[in-house]
Amino acid sequence: MRFFEQLVHDGKSECFYQVPMEFNKTTDKSILRYCIGAALYMPATRKMISQEIIAHKYPACTTIVLDLEDALGDLQVVEGEENLLHMLSDLASARASEQLHIDAMPLLFVRVRSPQQLEKMIEQLGPYQQMLTGYVLPKFSTKDGAHYLEQIKKQNELGYTLYAMPILESQAILNKESRLAELLAIRTLLEQFEAIVLNVRIGSTDFCGALGIRRSIQHTVYDLATVQDCLADIMNVFLRDESPFVLSGSVWEFFGTDDAVAGLLREITFDTLNGLIGKTVIHPSHIEVVQAKYVVSHEEYCDAAHIIEQSHGEIGVEKSSYGNKMNEMKPHFVWAKRMLLRAQAYGVLKPGVSYEQLFTKQVGV
Template identity: 60%
Template sequence: MRFFEKEIMNGQRDLFYRIPGEFSKYTNKNQLRYCVGAALYMPATREVIAEEIIAHKHPSLTTIVLDLEDALGDLQVSEGIEQLKRTLTTLKEAMEDGRIFVEKIPLLFVRVRSADQLHQLTEQLGNRQHFLTGYVLPKFTSDNGRDFLQLIKQQNQLGFQLYGMPILESGEILLKEKRLQELLQIRDLLQEFEEYILNVRIGSTDFCGLLGVRRSIHHTVYDIQPVRDCITDILNVFLRDSQFVLSGSVWEYFNQDLAIKGLEKEIELDRLNGLIGKTIIHPTHIKTVQAMYVVSHEDYLDAERILLQADGSIGVEKSAYGNKMNEIKPHYSWAQRTMMRAEAFGVFNKGVYFTDLLGVKVQNAV
């Protein structure tokens, strides 16, 4: 797979200074963790998922989460598991028939409800797990996390290349008096199982639910101050030394121009705060998320120069665009992350913005 492959093939190659790199579930984890991008949640009960993947219905879609948790009512869970098995079986048959190739299958994850369900599911899916990239682990805490991650480790030892994506969304994290200790314990646990962790995801909808609030179409999650403060602490604990890649919260609104404007505003704040990618619930969000993570020409040149000058010969220099100061040591980690993002999402040519890729002409795009 490649972000914007359709656009590049259809005449928009000149928008890119550097085109996105190819990736699949077998890409090295250090790069793959930047490639999750817009992760589209779908109820696992949905019957046409496999057919849509085979038909390449959404060319920009590179990550799918088959949801057995919040997207299903309690009475739908058994139905969801049975349909999940049928979905993966259909993909297996399509590969055997040559109708689809592994390189064209989106990164597939299953969001489970509990470690017990994950244990049962791995036994039921068996070899069909080869089509999965991993499992999304909801309401992840220091108490239940080890059970989740031990199961992921066991499946890898059995020959399945699978990752875990824990979601930080529990009351233990939201509540101020418990937060720091809980986050530090979770970080210690994730460091222990680091080779199996692809992304750490933030579940702001659950945080809002615990508070009894909800952002409007005109506001971002950062406007809800208790949730903003919680996200701030999560970033403070997990972004250090670029050890983990964290993704942005789900955006709930769609089918309106205002919904896309709100999404763009929230992604801009996500990106500014070091988050990579976003959980989404509607296909109209896919391309906006991907486009806004393409690296600007200016940032790319800055990052490239910072890494080239990291031999200790200088400490600071004027940027390539001549409009800012680049300090080698303070900006080094940013430069590394920027280059990883550039490999995943590509780099725009000078004077090109995400709006150009989306086909939207605006003044003073940033």
């Protein structure tokens, strides 16, 4: 797979100064953790998922999460579990018959409801777990987090390559009086299992639900004071210094109108400004918009490359190649490293090309 594959031909593109890299589930974790992009959630009861993957119905879709949790009613869970087994069986057959190559297969995750359901799904899916990139772990907390992670670690010891993507959305994180202790304890736990933690996700919908609030199409989660306060603490704990963790942004709930796209763009702008990469999406129309915003501009790339090149102590500060800012080698070093990793994954735009041009070209506008 490659982001914007339809715009890259023979390793070149009229849009890209540096084209995005190719990747699949076996790509080294140091870069794969930046490649989640727009993670499209689908209810695990959906019957046609395997056929859609084999047929490449959504060519821009590089990550799919098969949801056994909030996307299903309690009475649908068994149906979802059974459908998931059939779907992965179909994908395994397509792989065996060379209808589906690993390089053309989206990163595939299953969101479970509990450690107990994870245990059940591991037993039920067995060798079909080879089709998965990992599991999404909702309402992740110190109470049951180790149980989740130990199970995934054990599967890797048996020969699978599976990652965990915990979601920070519990009441203990939302509540001010328990938040800091819980976040620090979760970080310590995740550090112990860092080799299998691909991405740390933020579940703002649950935070809003607990508070009885909801953003409008004109607003972002950063406009909700209590949620923004919680997000700030999560980012402070998980993004400081050279953290091994990548944080992803909250799901955007609106689709189908120009206002919905405009709101999504506003929220992604705040996400990236705050260091979040990757976003949960619930509609295919969001995919191209989200991933276009992660492409690095030529100016950002030049700044980041220059900072890394000049980080050996000869100079401390220097005017940027665009002549419009000062680059400080020590304070901007971590930013520059992360920007170059993002450039590997999503590419670098040619001077004069905007991200708007990128996502409109993808959808043929």
